[in-house]
Amino acid sequence: DAKTTQPPSMDCAEGRAANLPCNHSTISGNEYVYWYRQIHSQGPQYIIHGLKNNETNEMASLIITEDRKSSTLILPHATLRDTAVYYCIAPPPTSNTGNQFYFGTGTSLTVIP
Amino acid sequence: EPEVTQTPSHQVTQMGQEVILRCVPISNHLYFYWYRQILGQKVEFLVSFYNNEISEKSEIFDDQFSVERPDGSNFTLKIRSTKLEDSAMYFCASRVPRGSYNEQFFGPGTRLTVL
Numbered sequence: 001d002a003k004t005t006q007p008p009s010m011d012c013a014e015g016r017a018a019n020l021p022c023n024h025s026t027i028s029g030n031e032y033v034y035w036y037r038q039i040h041s042q043g044p045q046y047i048i049h050g051l052k053n054n055e056t057n058e059m060a061s062l063i064i065t066e067d068r069k070s071s072t073l074i075l076p077h078a079t080l081r082d083t084a085v086y087y088c089i090a091p092p093p094t095s096n097t098g099n100q101f102y103f104g105t106g107t108s109l110t111v112i113p
Numbered sequence: 114e115p116e117v118t119q120t121p122s123h124q125v126t127q128m129g130q131e132v133i134l135r136c137v138p139i140s141n142h143l144y145f146y147w148y149r150q151i152l153g154q155k156v157e158f159l160v161s162f163y164n165n166e167i168s169e170k171s172e173i174f175d176d177q178f179s180v181e182r183p184d185g186s187n188f189t190l191k192i193r194s195t196k197l198e199d200s201a202m203y204f205c206a207s208r209v210p211r212g213s214y215n216e217q218f219f220g221p222g223t224r225l226t227v228l
Binding site for chain 1: 117144146148150152155156157158161169202204206208215216217218219220221222224
């Protein structure tokens with residue numbers, strides 16, 4: 001896995017955009033970047049993933065730098081329910097056997113009313 | 114929307130007892146995983162399972178642990194003789210092999226408390 005680095009915590013005002021950065025400077029050319037979040041002690045929830053291009057879905061946008069050494073997850077209009085720990089993960093390509101995830105400590109996002 | 118389910122949601126056991134945690138992965142998924150999370154710590158990989166055998170396992174997954182897919186739907190994690198330090202949330206996950214797509218779907222977890 002490529003090592004990922006995230007700030008331990010962030011605050012965001014409700015209704016504003018939350019921008020969560022992730023550094024993955026050792027990522028290889030065919031390793032995707034995945035974002036998950038964990039609310040309280042619930043199971044991690046998939047948010048989005050990308051390889052090179054920026055991606056958007058109904059939950060978030062993912063901006064990946066051209067050199068792929070970092071990315072930013074954007075929650076466009078944060079709500080109180082977005083308060084969670086957000087994980088950036090870069091597992092090996094799926095040609096490997098298990099393709100398990102190795103979670104770091106993530107970023108604890110607190111959305112403030 | 115299909116989802117991974119886990120039972121029980123909370124299991125309390127005495128040290129030294131055997132426990133079996135159960136998971137029902139999403140029906141067309143072929144890769145299965147167990148992770149655990151000790152309170153306040155990171156989510157840790159335990160084991161991956163594909164084609165009825167273990168693909169990879171971590172150092173945590175010693176001979177006290179075993180996994181099984183006894184039928185076409187269930188995926189179980191057995192801890193033979195529980196220790197206090199096995200107290201944690203245990204998450205099952207599954208995915209469908211689809212090229213380079215590796216989205217894993219996680220269950221809600223089983224909270225294991227060893228007394």
